[in-house]
Amino acid sequence: xxxxxxxxxxxxxxxxxxxxxxxxxxxxxxxxxxxxxxxxxxxxxxxxxxxxxxxxxxxxxxxxxxxxxxxxxxxxxxxxxxxxxxxxxxxxxxxxxxxxxxxxxxxxxxxxxxxxxxxxxxxxxxxxxxxxxxxxxxxxxxxxxxxxxxxxxxxxxxxxxxxxxxxxxxxxxxxxxxxxxxxxxxxxxxxxxxxxxxxxxxxxxxxxxxxxxxxxxxxxxxxxxxxxxxxxxxxxxxxxxxxxxxxxxxxxxxxxxxxxxxxxxxxxxxxxxxxxxxxxxxxxxxxxxxxxxxxxxxxxxxxxxxxxx
Amino acid sequence: xxxxxxxxxxxxxxxxxxxxxxxxxxxxxxxxxxxxxxxxxxxxxxxxxxxxxxxxxxxxxxxxxxxxxxxxxxxxxxxxxxxxxxxxxxxxxxxxxxxxxxxxxxxxxxxxxxxxxxxxxxxxxxxxxxxxxxxxxxxxxxxxxxxxxxxxxxxxxxxxxxxxxxxxxxxxxxxxxxxxxxxxxxxxxxxxxxxxxxxxxxxxxxxxxxxxxxxxxxxxxxxxxxxxxxxxxxxxxxxxxxxxxxxxxxxxxxxxxxxxxxxxxx
Numbered sequence: 204x205x206x207x208x209x210x211x212x213x214x215x216x217x218x219x220x221x222x223x224x225x226x227x228x229x230x231x232x233x234x235x236x237x238x239x240x241x242x243x244x245x246x247x248x249x250x251x252x253x254x255x256x257x258x259x260x261x262x263x264x265x266x267x268x269x270x271x272x273x274x275x276x277x278x279x280x281x282x283x284x285x286x287x288x289x290x291x292x293x294x295x296x297x298x299x300x301x302x303x304x305x306x307x308x309x310x311x312x313x314x315x316x317x318x319x320x321x322x323x324x325x326x327x328x329x330x331x332x333x334x335x336x337x338x339x340x341x342x343x344x345x346x347x348x349x350x351x352x353x354x355x356x357x358x359x360x361x362x363x364x365x366x367x368x369x370x371x372x373x374x375x376x377x378x379x380x381x382x383x384x385x386x387x388x389x390x391x392x393x394x395x396x397x398x399x400x401x402x403x404x405x406x407x408x409x410x411x412x413x414x415x416x417x418x419x420x421x422x423x424x425x426x427x428x429x430x431x432x433x434x435x436x437x438x439x440x441x442x443x444x445x446x447x448x449x450x451x452x453x454x455x456x457x458x459x460x461x462x463x464x465x466x467x468x469x470x471x472x473x474x475x476x477x478x479x480x481x482x483x484x485x486x487x488x489x490x491x492x493x494x495x496x497x498x499x500x501x502x503x504x505x506x507x508x509x510x511x512x
Numbered sequence: 513x514x515x516x517x518x519x520x521x522x523x524x525x526x527x528x529x530x531x532x533x534x535x536x537x538x539x540x541x542x543x544x545x546x547x548x549x550x551x552x553x554x555x556x557x558x559x560x561x562x563x564x565x566x567x568x569x570x571x572x573x574x575x576x577x578x579x580x581x582x583x584x585x586x587x588x589x590x591x592x593x594x595x596x597x598x599x600x601x602x603x604x605x606x607x608x609x610x611x612x613x614x615x616x617x618x619x620x621x622x623x624x625x626x627x628x629x630x631x632x633x634x635x636x637x638x639x640x641x642x643x644x645x646x647x648x649x650x651x652x653x654x655x656x657x658x659x660x661x662x663x664x665x666x667x668x669x670x671x672x673x674x675x676x677x678x679x680x681x682x683x684x685x686x687x688x689x690x691x692x693x694x695x696x697x698x699x700x701x702x703x704x705x706x707x708x709x710x711x712x713x714x715x716x717x718x719x720x721x722x723x724x725x726x727x728x729x730x731x732x733x734x735x736x737x738x739x740x741x742x743x744x745x746x747x748x749x750x751x752x753x754x755x756x757x758x759x760x761x762x763x764x765x766x767x768x769x770x771x772x773x774x775x776x777x778x
Contacts, residue, residue, distance in 0.1 A: 207562045207707075209738060209745040214563045214707045250708070262764045269768025270775075277776070315612045432761050439757025443749050447760050454764055458771035495610045502604040502611075503673030509598040510624060510710050 210446035211255045217452060219249070224263060224456020231267050231457070232464025233471070234480045236401035236423070239264055240321075240487060242453070243398070252507075255446050258438035261431045262450035264399050267461045268428040274465065275421025282372035282418050285382070286425040289404070292383035293430045296390025301437070304395050318495050320396055324403065325488025332406050332481035339474045362412070373414045373422070385411070390430060399427040402484055409477070416473050544579040547720050547730040548572045556705070557739040564707040567734055571718060573697040584723040587630070587637040588691045588699050589648055591719070594625025594683075594736075595712030601670045601677075617670035619660045625683050625709045626650065629690030629701050639724045646726065648719065650675060650686045682706045711736045 205214040223245055231238035239260055246256035275281040307316045364378035385407050393400035404423045408414040414422070439445040468476065552568035573586055598620050605614040630637065634649045643652040653659065654671050661667065678684035683706060691701040703716070713735055720728040738746050749756045 205561060205563050207558060207560050207742060209742040210749055212708075212710055212738075214561075262760050265761055265764035266768040266771070269765050270771045273769060273772040274776075277772075432765075435761050435764070436754065436757035439749070439760060440753045443753055445749070445757060445760050447745060447749075447756075447763070450760055451763065451767075454767045458767055462771065462775040495612075497611070498606075499604050499611055501677070503670070503677065504602050504604075504613075505674060505677050506600045506602065507597055507624075508600060510712070511596045511598075 206448065206452075208251075208255075208446050208449050210444065211251050211259075211449060213250065215249065215251070215449070215452075220449065220452040221456040224453040225460035226456075228263075228267055228457035228460025229464035229467075230460075230483070231264075232271065232461035232466075233468045234401075234405065234420075234464075234476070234483070236399070236405060236480075238267070238457075239398040240325075240396070240402065251449070252444070254442050254444040255449070258435070258442055258444035259446045259449045260453060261435040261438060262445065262447075263453040263457045264427060264431045265435055266454040267457045268399070268424045268431065270458060270461055271424035271465065272421060272428050275424060278417075278421070279372075280417045281421035281425055282370055282414070283425070284368075285370045285373050285375070285414070285418075286422045286429075288368075288379060288382050289386040289389075289422070289426040290429040292386025293390035293393070293400075293426060294433065296387040296392075297394040297430060297433065298390075299387075300391040300394025303391070317396060318491055320392065321491040322488055322495060324392060324396075325484045326492065328403060328406055329481050329484030329486075329488055331410070332477055333485060335410060336474050336478040336481055340478070343474070373412070373418050375412060375414060377412065382412070386426070389426075393430065394434070399431055401427050402480070405480070406477075416476075420468075544576060545720060545727045546574045546576075547718055547728045548574060549716075549718055549730055549732050551716075551732060551734055554734045556734060556736045558711060558737065558742055559739060560741060562707065562742075564709070565705045565736075567703040567705065569701045569703065569716065569718070569732075571699050571701075573699075573720060573728075575697070582722050585696065586693070586727075587632055587721045588693075588701075589631075589634070589637075589719045589721065590627075590629045590691060590701055590703070591648070591653075591717045592625065592627040592629075592703050593623040593715045593717075595623070595710055595714075596621050597624045597710075598622075599674070601674050603669070603673070615666070617660055617663075617667055619674065622659065622674075624712070625705070625714065626653065626678070627684070627703055628653075628686045629703065630686075630688055631691040631693060631699065633688040634686070637721055637724065642724055642726070646719070650684055681708060683709060705736065709736065711738055 204217045206217050207214045223242070227238040227242045227245070230236075230241060242260040242263065243253075243256050246260065247253050251259075272281060304313070307313045362377040362381060364380050366379045367376060368379050368382075369376045385404070389400035389403050389407075392398070392403060401423050404426060405419055408419045408423065409416065435445065471479075549569060549571040551570075556565050556567065569590065571588065575581070598618075599622060600616055600618050602613040602616040604611045607614070628634070628649055634643065638648055643649050644655075647653045647656055654675050660671065675684060682704070685704070691699050693699045705714075713733060715731065715733045718730050718732070719726060737743070
């Protein structure tokens with residue numbers, strides 16, 4: 204069954220989009236990430252204009268993160284205070300990211316900036332997580348504790364900088380400067396790459412700030428929800444590229460997928476969870492790296508700048 | 513720079529003069545033949561189940577009383593030009609270990625859709641000079657000096673790449689025998705519009721030839737428009753962008769909340 208998308212100005216298969224939404228929603232619910240970095244390339248591969256793909260999948264992220272954040276709120280697995288700080292830093296980072304986006308487009312190298320950022324971010328974050336989870340796996344096999352027990356005062360120096368704040372739910376007493384810095388960076392990368400940034404936020408909260416795993420996902424989803432609502436409205440105003448029909452199809456598929464993903468995630472052992480997420484990130488990074496290094500089948504590409512009706 | 517632009521403009525003017533002189537000098541009595549065409553529809557509507565369309569064109573050749581019948585049969589070429597677009601074609605080149613976009617060529621004013629339908633293969637019914645002069649066929653249109661900025665040999669691969677990529681999307685097409693003669697003076701053709709052809713105005717130029725000489729030419733057009741829900745969504749998204757964005761966000765929030773209630777476990 205085909206349906207015509209009024210903004211993308213092309214027909215798509217309803218079942219295909221529903222299935223795609225469900226598959227990405229499952230991964231999103233499983234790992235507590237937005238899934239935008241998977242959805243955007245898939246939509247572009249289907250022939251949907253890149254601007255519409257980036258803008259519209261933010262609507263799906265809004266829906267899936269609302270479900271996750273509300274669920275986390277009910278389970279008391281959401282640190283509102285930490286989430287609020289992350290949102291504040293994230294919005295400033297997004298504004299900087301949008302500015303840098305425009306600057307690299309003027310320089311004519313936006314494609315390169317995006318692909319190189321994807322490769323760098325995904326391989327770095329993915330390998331760090333893989334290293335961590337493999338080490339964890341070995342210590343556990345040798346009978347040691349899965350992770351060294353946290354002792355008071357056992358943390359990196361910069362967490363003890365001035366302006367310390369207590370986050371009760373996350374069992375955290377840290378300076379707000381690294382928290383805001385992380386949020387700023389995630390917001391910047393998110394706006395530049397058209398992604399929520401959950402895949403940076405989740406491991407950073409887990410490994411740098413040692414926030415409990417249960418709280419990490421809820422809080423990350425809350426932060427993603429707030430920044431993607433802003434991004435969605437900005438995309439609608441600045442690019443007029445949000446396709447409401449495509450958005451509803453993606454959301455319908457996504458909400459179901461995310462439910463099953465979240466359920467599967469609760470049954471997953473923590474170290475296996477991190478291992479799978481690391482593999483997923485490395486896989487995406489590798490895919491972009493291959494694209495960058497291999498001789499392209501078709502070296503030419505056409506970009507539509509403007510259609511005069 | 514300005515001298516160079518002036519020379520280009522002068523060259524184009526000279527080209528046009530030569531073309532019109534050639535038409536005048538072809539020695540044909542004016543209006544010996546006239547073309548009458550009719551379209552199946554001048555307004556093609558895009559509805560929610562639109563998956564492309566096909567526009568039927570009917571045509572008749574009328575000959576005035578003084579004109580004798582010709583020894584060679586009539587041939588018809590139809591050129592369909594969709595809404596104008598501004599395009600950039602980029603070429604990836606190797607820089608160290610990676611492939612990145614290096615050279616690019618701008619196509620500031622080209623049709624989004626370009627279809628050429630003819631009653632016989634173009635090579636058989638036209639001469640190379642006529643094709644180039646009158647822009648008949650995809651090759652002639654894309655290689656015309658005004659299609660993109662001439663950069664010596666540098667623009668050639670970009671014109672070829674544009675043609676190749678547009679052909680792949682079926683947005684540019686050339687159909688030999690796409691025009692069928694029902695009687696020696698009545699013809700019909702079906703213009704295929706892929707679903708990705710953008711809404712807008714489509715001009716159809718119908719050219720009548722015989723023995724590689726142009727006898728008559730006529731223009732007609734149709735409009736591809738969104739209708740009903742598709743049209744309203746498009747208008748709201750354009751004219752009420754902040755409201756549209758907020759509404760989409762509200763729909764997303766509603767669905768998200770609904771899912772969290774429906775799938776609630778506790």
